[in-house]
Amino acid sequence: MTRTLGTQLRHLIELLDGAVERSYESVDPSYRPRYTPVMRVLMRESESTISAIAVAAGISQPAVTQTVARMTEAGLVEVVASETDARQRIVTLTKQGKRLAPKLEQCWAATALAAKSLEKDMKVPLGAVLEQAIEALEKRSYDERIAAAREKLGGL
Numbered sequence: 001m002t003r004t005l006g007t008q009l010r011h012l013i014e015l016l017d018g019a020v021e022r023s024y025e026s027v028d029p030s031y032r033p034r035y036t037p038v039m040r041v042l043m044r045e046s047e048s049t050i051s052a053i054a055v056a057a058g059i060s061q062p063a064v065t066q067t068v069a070r071m072t073e074a075g076l077v078e079v080v081a082s083e084t085d086a087r088q089r090i091v092t093l094t095k096q097g098k099r100l101a102p103k104l105e106q107c108w109a110a111t112a113l114a115a116k117s118l119e120k121d122m123k124v125p126l127g128a129v130l131e132q133a134i135e136a137l138e139k140r141s142y143d144e145r146i147a148a149a150r151e152k153l154g155g156l
Contacts, residue, residue: 020111027103030074036108038067038091042077043101047092049082076100 003011017033024031037057041048045056050068054061068091071077076097082088093101119125 019114020107023107023110024104027107028100031076031100031104032070034067035071035074035076036104038064038071038077039093039097039101039104042091042093042097043104047090049088049090051088053091071097 020033024033037059038053041053041056045052048056050064051061053068054064057064068077068079072079075094077091078094079089079091082090115127119127
């Protein structure tokens, strides 16, 4: 049976995220791959708002809010109200988060080398294919493509 695009993507994510998550377990059993975009921003910026993290990381604000909540529970970040605007929440790394940062950088370096190894085994670099897909979907969304396909099939 031929796997659909969605099935292939989910399987690829399972293969990649599972391995990355196992690599983090040796560093900190509570760390999850979904924390990485937030950690990277906070390691670079020291502190940031939820909305600024979302922009810098390229993920949605609700996703950042959920991730920050989980990271707070894990003791990696703390959130306080802004001194200048009480509506804004400022996110910073805790001492535990700061101690973890160098170990995460080592994990990320190993992951980057593993990605290069994977791409050497491929006919077309995975990163380039994914970037092309993202660019194409930013120009014309998958919603639009599905609607056009439905129309072509007789208005399902």
